[in-house]
Amino acid sequence: MDVTIIETSGLGDRSYLVSAEGRAAVIDPQRDIDRILDLADEKGVSITHVLETHIHNDYVTGGLELARTLGAEYVVADGDDVGFTRRAVRDGDVVDVGPMSFAVLHTPGHTHTHVSYVLRDASGSAVGVFTGGSMLHGTTGRTDLVDDDDTVELTHAQYHSVRRLAHELGDDVEVYPTHGFGSFCSATPASGDSSTIGDERQNNPALTNDEQTYVDQLLAGLGAYPAYYAHMGVINTEGPAPVDLSLPEPVDPAELRRRIDSGEWVVDLRSRTAFAAGHLAGTFGFELSTQFATYLGWLYRWGAPMTLVGEDRDQILSARRELARIGVDKVTGSAAGDISSLAGGDALQSYRVAAFDDLAGALDRDEVTVLDVRQTTEFDGGHIRGALNIPLHELLARRDEVPAGEVWVHCGSGYRASIACSLIERADRSVVLIDDAFDKAPESALVS
Incomplete structure (x- = not known):
């Protein structure tokens, strides 16, 4: 049995492809499903099941599109009132994927309906657990993303969910969270790239503190989170539209200037030092790096048209992929090349x-x-x-x-x-x- 991590470092999340004997399941896939399809082809496996631990608040899921594309069974918690057909699972259910299976555990805290999946091999032994936003590496998922009035209740629930995982699983069981690698869905920064239940017994605050201490410390440490989170749950509940990763329509310098002057979002993707050295007046500089989508999504006026300016086509395509992951789909234009040429004769600004x-x-x-x-x-x-x-x-x-x-x-x-x-x-x-x-x-x- 093989567990392959699909890293999305820009959002601090992980998806997983679990395979054995030619069959595979995917847990918590990101919206750009081409990465998963390519990985499955590379490994020569058929994806028959797609599992969600929860309705995500920090990205648009690719689960629905992946399941529809492949004709796979789409597994979502029974308590989630979604706008599409899926297999609804609850605590105690088992998802059978041939040579392996996933036992469903209700682990509320990050959301009310959150579930974890215990991976069992052909012998029935638990070898891993996919914990979504419940037990993370050295921390837990934040509990204030559903409703302010529910935060205290969910924090207590998170404590008991993590304790349940530790009680029911052996020390050698691998812990595979979705969040916690830089994601704002993590209550505090996670530690390390891998962990086991045994490691968590030593390091996780829900397992090393009493309940009230855990609750008080988690609540005291909660900070601001990106504004675009408000839209993710709605999109994921209704069912995301198929992803578009194509190059936005190229625009010439005159049209670029018109868009800037009309107050549209025109985003320069070049490095921050390149932007400082010379840029088009009125553009916003968001260097295309690991933090790009988080901070652009945080500041972006939701639903506003956006034009991307970059050094080349590849930079713009990479940015569009990052934006698609958080549901920013209204990318209406692009301009690539030397910034002086894109200025159309206008003087560049610098600082x-x-x-x-x-x-x-x-x-x-x-x-x-x-x-x-x-x-x-x-x-x-x-x-x-x-x-x-x-x-x-x-x-x-x-x-x-x-x-x-x-x-x-x-x-x-x-x-x-x-x-x-x-x-x-x-x-x-x-x-x-x-x-x-x-x-x-x-x-x-x-x-x-």
């Missing part, structure tokens, strides 16, 4: 890139503003003296609070700060991007 060492001298000047776009909890843990804290996800609504004049912008690494620079740039502001790790900030400039 300075600096390091924290450069900031030390600037702080002595009264007219300088330091804008910290980290989350409030990060700011409270230590910040530059006199800095203005506006978390990135709040910046579009609050950018008028940023003073005119010279504004140095930073985050924890430079990525969020680069997005912020593109959002606040205007004629009466001289923006400076601090493209540097916060731990390199001079101690003399820090307030603990």
Whole structure:
């Protein structure tokens, strides 16, 4: 029996292809199912079952389309009121996939109806458990994504679900969560790339703390999560449309400028230093990296048309794939190539890139503003003296609070700060991007 991990690092999630003797099942597939189809072809296996642990809040599932494409059985929790045909399972059910089987355990917490699947081999021995957003590596799934009024109840339920998994499964059983590798669905950062039930007994807060301590610590640690989460559950419950990963229609420089001037979302995918060196006025800079979809989805006005600007066709296609995973489908145009050519004769805008060492001298000047776009909890843990804290996800609504004049912008690494620079740039502001790790900030400039 083989368990293959399908990593989606941009969202901090994993899907799984489980195969034996030519048959396979997929757990929690992402929307871009071509990766799974290619993997199954490579391994020479037929996917007969697609299993969901829960209705996801952080991405659009590919489960429905994968099942329909292959004629596979689509397995979803009985408690989920969905708009499509599926096999509804509840606690105690068994999904038989020939040489292996999946036993259903109701593990509420991340959602009310959440289930986990215990993988058993042909002998009936439990060898792994697919825990979705329940037991993660060294942590658990967050419990505040359903309804604020349900959070405390779900947190208690999460504690008991993780305890049930530990009670019913042996120490050597592998733990295969969907979330926890950078996903905001994780209550706290996960630890390590692999784990067993035995490892979790030693490290998981739901297993090392009493119930009230676990609940209090989880609730106290919950921070903001991306705004696009509000749309994922609705899409997944209704049944997502088939994915479109084709190249958006190319637009010429004149049309590109028209879209910018009309206030449409025109997103530049190039590196943050390339954007700083020269970009089209009015565009937003979202470097295509592992955090791209999370932060663009967090700030994006849902349903607005979007045009992508990139160095080449491949960059734009990669961005479209990332966006499709979170349901941003209204990508209405693209422009690839040298940025000067795409400007159509217009002058490019630019701003300075600096390091924290450069900031030390600037702080002595009264007219300088330091804008910290980290989350409030990060700011409270230590910040530059006199800095203005506006978390990135709040910046579009609050950018008028940023003073005119010279504004140095930073985050924890430079990525969020680069997005912020593109959002606040205007004629009466001289923006400076601090493209540097916060731990390199001079101690003399820090307030603990």
